[in-house]
Amino acid sequence: MRAVDFIPYYAVIFTSKLADSNGYAKIAAEMEILAKQQEGFISIESARQEVGINVSYWKDVESIQRWKQNFDHLKAQQLGKEKWYESYTVRIAKIEREYSFK
Amino acid sequence: MRAVDFIPYYAVIFTSKLADSNGYAKIAAEMEILAKQQEGFISIESARQEVGINVSYWKDVESIQRWKQNFDHLKAQQLGKEKWYESYTVRIAKIEREYSFK
Numbered sequence: 001m002r003a004v005d006f007i008p009y010y011a012v013i014f015t016s017k018l019a020d021s022n023g024y025a026k027i028a029a030e031m032e033i034l035a036k037q038q039e040g041f042i043s044i045e046s047a048r049q050e051v052g053i054n055v056s057y058w059k060d061v062e063s064i065q066r067w068k069q070n071f072d073h074l075k076a077q078q079l080g081k082e083k084w085y086e087s088y089t090v091r092i093a094k095i096e097r098e099y100s101f102k
Numbered sequence: 103m104r105a106v107d108f109i110p111y112y113a114v115i116f117t118s119k120l121a122d123s124n125g126y127a128k129i130a131a132e133m134e135i136l137a138k139q140q141e142g143f144i145s146i147e148s149a150r151q152e153v154g155i156n157v158s159y160w161k162d163v164e165s166i167q168r169w170k171q172n173f174d175h176l177k178a179q180q181l182g183k184e185k186w187y188e189s190y191t192v193r194i195a196k197i198e199r200e201y202s203f204k
């Protein structure tokens with residue numbers, strides 16, 4: 001789980017509720033593949049039950065801004081608002097401390 | 103989903119994989135009730151599929167430290183390491199920016 005040897009780095013905490021899940025999984029998987037190709041990307045973790053929580057980790061805020069403006073990602077964001085999401089919240093967070101157990 | 107009217111505030115991003123889930127849900131639910139009673143607590147969101155992601159939001163790092171040292175929470179943390187968790191990572195993060203769609 002330990003992704004990097006430096007702190008701070010950044011997280012995008014994306015929490016969402018779906019109004020309609022038809023076609024969502026396919027585009028979500030495509031976006032995950034695309035995110036992994038972006039400069040500054042570190043890792044991503046997702047789980048969905050009543051709420052979906054997706055946390056992606058990035059080296060800096062500039063990488064997050066570039067990903068937000070990525071053309072295919074913009075199209076997916078638009079579709080998400082029109083079609084899939086009942087609601088979502090995006091939080092940009094600076095990771096200040098981290099520890100693990102294995 | 104918007105929990106507070108001020109930024110920055112803090113998140114504890116707790117990601118975990120379970121080795122044994124026997125008895126876990128009960129204690130996890132108890133810990134969530136207890137967390138909600140703590141000073142500085144804002145909100146909490148959880149989902150588990152392959153990985154469990156639990157994000158709790160707090161007014162400041164002091165509140166997070168106090169919750170980490172809470173007696174019943176310490177007992178649950180110990181049980182978690184002995185019994186339930188295959189691995190986990192705790193990240194303390196400062197929320198610098200937030201926006202929502204509804």
